[in-house]
Amino acid sequence: MTRKNSSPRVKPVRKYNIARYPSHEDPDPINHPQPVNFPFRKELVATLATLGILGTKASLTENGSAKNPFTLEQSGLPHQPSMFGTGQPSYLADKKAREVIDRVFREEGFTLKSNVPYQEEDNELVLDGFDENDHTGYVLAHFKNLEKDALIPWSPVNPNSDPIDQLRSRLQYKVKNEFTGKIKEHAQRTLELTDEARFRKGFADLEKEIGRSKLSLKEARHLATIPTEKKEFIAVISLFDRRFHITRGSRKFDAATPKSADELKKTREEQVGEVLKNLEKSVRQYLEWARSQGL
Amino acid sequence: MLKNTQKTLSATFHLTHNCNIRCTYCYTGEKFGSGMSPETASQAIDFCLSQARSQEVDHLEIVFFGGEPLLSYPLLCSVIDEFRGIQTPFEISFKMSTNGTLLTEEIMEELSRRKVYVSISMDGDPSVQNRQRPDVQGRGTAEQLEPVMDRLLRWNPCANVNAVVTPESAPVLDQSVKWLREQGFSYISTTLDYSANWTLENLKPLKSAYERLATYYLERTLAGDKFYISCFDEKIRSHARGPLDPSERCVLGYRQFSIAPSGRLYPCVQFVGEDQDSSFVIGDVRTGFNETNRNSIFCCSEQDKPECDGCALKSRCSSWCACVNWQSTGRIDQASPVVCEHERMLLPIVDRVASRLWKRRDPLFIHKHYNPAFPVFSFLEDLVLSPVKENHS
Numbered sequence: 001m002t003r004k005n006s007s008p009r010v011k012p013v014r015k016y017n018i019a020r021y022p023s024h025e026d027p028d029p030i031n032h033p034q035p036v037n038f039p040f041r042k043e044l045v046a047t048l049a050t051l052g053i054l055g056t057k058a059s060l061t062e063n064g065s066a067k068n069p070f071t072l073e074q075s076g077l078p079h080q081p082s083m084f085g086t087g088q089p090s091y092l093a094d095k096k097a098r099e100v101i102d103r104v105f106r107e108e109g110f111t112l113k114s115n116v117p118y119q120e121e122d123n124e125l126v127l128d129g130f131d132e133n134d135h136t137g138y139v140l141a142h143f144k145n146l147e148k149d150a151l152i153p154w155s156p157v158n159p160n161s162d163p164i165d166q167l168r169s170r171l172q173y174k175v176k177n178e179f180t181g182k183i184k185e186h187a188q189r190t191l192e193l194t195d196e197a198r199f200r201k202g203f204a205d206l207e208k209e210i211g212r213s214k215l216s217l218k219e220a221r222h223l224a225t226i227p228t229e230k231k232e233f234i235a236v237i238s239l240f241d242r243r244f245h246i247t248r249g250s251r252k253f254d255a256a257t258p259k260s261a262d263e264l265k266k267t268r269e270e271q272v273g274e275v276l277k278n279l280e281k282s283v284r285q286y287l288e289w290a291r292s293q294g295l
Numbered sequence: 296m297l298k299n300t301q302k303t304l305s306a307t308f309h310l311t312h313n314c315n316i317r318c319t320y321c322y323t324g325e326k327f328g329s330g331m332s333p334e335t336a337s338q339a340i341d342f343c344l345s346q347a348r349s350q351e352v353d354h355l356e357i358v359f360f361g362g363e364p365l366l367s368y369p370l371l372c373s374v375i376d377e378f379r380g381i382q383t384p385f386e387i388s389f390k391m392s393t394n395g396t397l398l399t400e401e402i403m404e405e406l407s408r409r410k411v412y413v414s415i416s417m418d419g420d421p422s423v424q425n426r427q428r429p430d431v432q433g434r435g436t437a438e439q440l441e442p443v444m445d446r447l448l449r450w451n452p453c454a455n456v457n458a459v460v461t462p463e464s465a466p467v468l469d470q471s472v473k474w475l476r477e478q479g480f481s482y483i484s485t486t487l488d489y490s491a492n493w494t495l496e497n498l499k500p501l502k503s504a505y506e507r508l509a510t511y512y513l514e515r516t517l518a519g520d521k522f523y524i525s526c527f528d529e530k531i532r533s534h535a536r537g538p539l540d541p542s543e544r545c546v547l548g549y550r551q552f553s554i555a556p557s558g559r560l561y562p563c564v565q566f567v568g569e570d571q572d573s574s575f576v577i578g579d580v581r582t583g584f585n586e587t588n589r590n591s592i593f594c595c596s597e598q599d600k601p602e603c604d605g606c607a608l609k610s611r612c613s614s615w616c617a618c619v620n621w622q623s624t625g626r627i628d629q630a631s632p633v634v635c636e637h638e639r640m641l642l643p644i645v646d647r648v649a650s651r652l653w654k655r656r657d658p659l660f661i662h663k664h665y666n667p668a669f670p671v672f673s674f675l676e677d678l679v680l681s682p683v684k685e686n687h688s
Contacts, residue, residue: 006494008636012606019646021653022665024537029653029665039519039659044676109654134654291656 020109066289069282072224076240077141078217080152090246091239092275094142100276101138101237102129104283110136117213118234123222126213127234135231136287136295139215139223141238147216233290235283243278246271304350305551306343307358308336308374309567310367312556316394316436318428320461320488322622323362324569330367331556335580336374339554342580344378347385355383358390359411360553360564365397375409392416392457394428395443396436407450414455415440415447419471423464448479452677455482461491466500469507472524476515481677484525489622493633502640509648516652516660521673528663530645533611535664547596547617548577548589560584562592565618592617596627603630612638 022029030036038045105112112129116137126145130137141150220236227233238244246268287295311330312323331339347355357378359371371391378387389411398413406413417440418427425435447454456475460468468485475483487493505526512527533539545551548562555561555570558580566575577592578584596617603609613619614630623631652660662669 006496008493008495008498008632010602010630010632010635011639012603013608013639014605016607016642019534020650021531021534021646023534029661036656036661037658039521039662040672040676044672047675048672109650288656295655 066285066292068289069285070235070237070241072220072236074241074243075141075220075236075238076242077146077220077236077238078150078152079141079146079238079240091142092244092246092272092279094140094144094239096272096276097140097142097237097239097244097279098128100279101140101283104280105129105131105136105138105287108284108287110134110287112137120222120226123219124213125215125219130234134295136233136290138235138237138283141215141220141236141240145214147214147219150215150217150220227290227293231294233286233293233295235286237279237283243282244275246275302350302352303354303356303550304343304347304352305356305358305545306339306346307360307551307553307564308339308364309360309362309553309555309564310336310364310370310374311362312569313366314361314363314394315366315396316363316428316430317433318459320427320459320491322490322565323567324571327569329556331370331554331558333370333373335556335558336370337377338558339580340374340377342554342583344381344383347383352385355385355387356390357387358392360392363394363397364391365393365402368397368402372405372409375411379409388412390414394436395440395447396430398443398447400446403446403450412454413447413451414457415443416457416459417444417475418458418460418464419467420474423467423471427459427461427464444478444480452479453482453674454480455484456480457484457486459488460485460501461488462493462497465497466504468501468504469511472508473511476522481521482523486525487633487637489619489631489633493636495636498636498640501637502644505641505644509644513648513651516657517655519659521659521663521676526641527645527648530611530642531649531664534646534649538610539615544615547593548584549593552577554580562589563618565622592627596620598628600628600630603635608638608642611642614638 102112110131111133112131114129116127116130116132118125118127118130118139125139127137128140139145143151215236223234223236308331312325312327313330314321314323343355343357357374359374364371375389378389389409390413391406391411392414393416395415395417398415403413416428418424421435421437424437424440428436430436430439458471458475464471472483472485508524508527512524515522545563548560551563553561553564553567555567557570559570559576560578560580561567561575562577566572575592576585577589600614603612603614606612612634614634616634617627619634620629620631621627623633649660649664662672666672
């Protein structure tokens with residue numbers, strides 16, 4: 001019996017995870033998504049270029065050409081929404097953006113885990129995606145996940161108003177969606193208390209608790225500095241970045257003003273498609289830059 | 296992805312059964328002095344040329360194998376010269392597989408002048424080499440090969456080394472490969488001794504060795520070290536470029552055949568042995584191919600293997616190789632359990648390394664596996680720009 005068990009046998013593999021590098025069916029990896037440097041000695045490159053064999057092939061690109069497309073300057077943070085929506089761009093749905101970003105990371109060979117808590121000194125937030133092996137990921141800045149210093153309310157809170165109202169107003173503003181129920185429940189509980197100090201502390205604690213998972217401007221700055229220090233690459237991708245605005249008034253789409261609801265819908269889809277393409281391109285560019293920095 | 300569309304015919308000349316060393320795993324049978332006669336050699340040349348012409352190939356590849364081909368060195372030279380003296384519409388190239396012990400400076404120079412690509416068989420560092428490849432008296436051959444490696448690489452920095460992995464040498468496979476790389480070999484082919492008594496127990500150390508080799512492969516590639524290690528690069532290739540095209544395979548007995556010293560024809564070097572077993576004879580250089588035999592062996596080897604049905608690795612597995620199956624199971628139509636176990640062990644290790652290199656967009660990895668011009672550029676870099684080029688005439 002032991003003898004039988006120790007003999008190799010033919011055992012078909014029913015399931016095998018597809019290798020995470022391009023196959024013969026994928027686009028040419030030398031030029032897609034980014035041109036790849038030429039790995040030979042400079043003398044050979046020079047000789048071939050002289051002979052005109054390589055010409056101006058993209059594969060001769062230099063190492064330093066990649067740039068970080070997700071700088072804080074580009075991010076549009078802190079963001080202050082306008083009081084009136086007229087003429088303002090509309091923003092990409094965070095779900096759609098996340099789908100594109102996750103796909104690009106996957107295609108580039110990364111395995112992202114969702115909602116990964118990040119803590120470094122007093123910077124505390126939740127990353128939308130993080131590859132623990134390669135210390136690479138991203139956090140998406142959008143209406144629901146920004147701290148008060150990164151999302152300035154269009155109506156400033158009156159400093160002379162009741163502090164509790166100020167707090168409630170701020171909390172309601174930045175967490176109006178997923179935390180609404182929690183705030184109401186908490187408020188209900190604390191309002192029942194007569195001790196005003198405890199009431200205030202209750203809100204302060206709640207703000208801290210909610211703020212912990214949010215992205216502040218300080219944290220965004222911190223994430224921008226770590227690549228060079230720790231070789232950890234977490235992109236802050238902001239939907240307030242002008243490149244990802246769905247702008248109604250663009251020249252391209254103005255040329256043919258939609259005349260019907262269907263046409264309007266189609267135009268809108270085209271605009272979203274274009275923005276998603278920009279986003280995809282930027283994410284690839286970011287990973288290329290990260291690699292050039294030692295990822 | 297570009298495929299090699301060149302039509303090639305490969306003929307292997309077994310100039311002699313004799314050999315001056317005694318590898319523990321040798322599959323060519325008894326060593327005896329029966330060498331190919333000059334008449335048979337001439338008939339073999341005519342046969343090869345007529346086959347190449349009738350198949351309208353672009354390239355005729357002549358390989359010298361053994362026994363040890365350098366024991367028949369004068370005949371080897373005259374065969375090459377006879378081929379060279381004939382005008383053909385196709386290109387003819389020459390390769391030789393040797394144990395290296397007879398490769399003197401003079402012979403190396405002569406072979407280089409005749410443009411013979413020399414490939415040497417060495418199993419690894421001196422301890423492995425001496426244990427697995429002793430001479431007739433049972434003495435180690437490693438010391439003898441020290442100057443030979445240097446000589447060979449001086450004449451051809453792209454020389455290939457073949458290393459056979461046995462259950463005894465499996466635990467140190469990574470060390471063997473590293474050692475060969477340190478000696479200057481950039482092209483390292485490893486192959487299992489499929490006829491050995493492989494068990495799940497002795498495959499485990501092989502897996503550990505592959506894991507360590509994976510780390511080495513990753514680190515060296517990232518460091519820009521240009522090399523070829525067949526067990527990794529061929530498996531990466533099977534994903535990156537897809538399954539082998541029929542034009543890239545030996546097509547048992549059709550695109551590749553072996554000529555025994557007697558002039559009898561076999562589908563592959565593995566079947567020649569002592570030239571006593573007629574079950575795999577597919578013809579004779581004097582009378583041509585026995586089409587019935589050739590076809591039945593080919594068809595038998597190409598049959599679907601029901602034991603592999605539904606396997607996700609089928610397109611990347613080596614179980615198509617009839618010779619390996621025959622060595623391992625004694626049959627050419629049955630998948631080898633050793634191959635199966637080995638492929639299931641190796642592929643995930645290789646894919647992990649390749650994925651990491653891809654993730655890092657390593658230029659060397661990408662060009663090596665996806666740039667069809669890589670071999671040409673690599674060759675130019677190694678030979679034309681190499682500091683040892685003054686050694687080439």
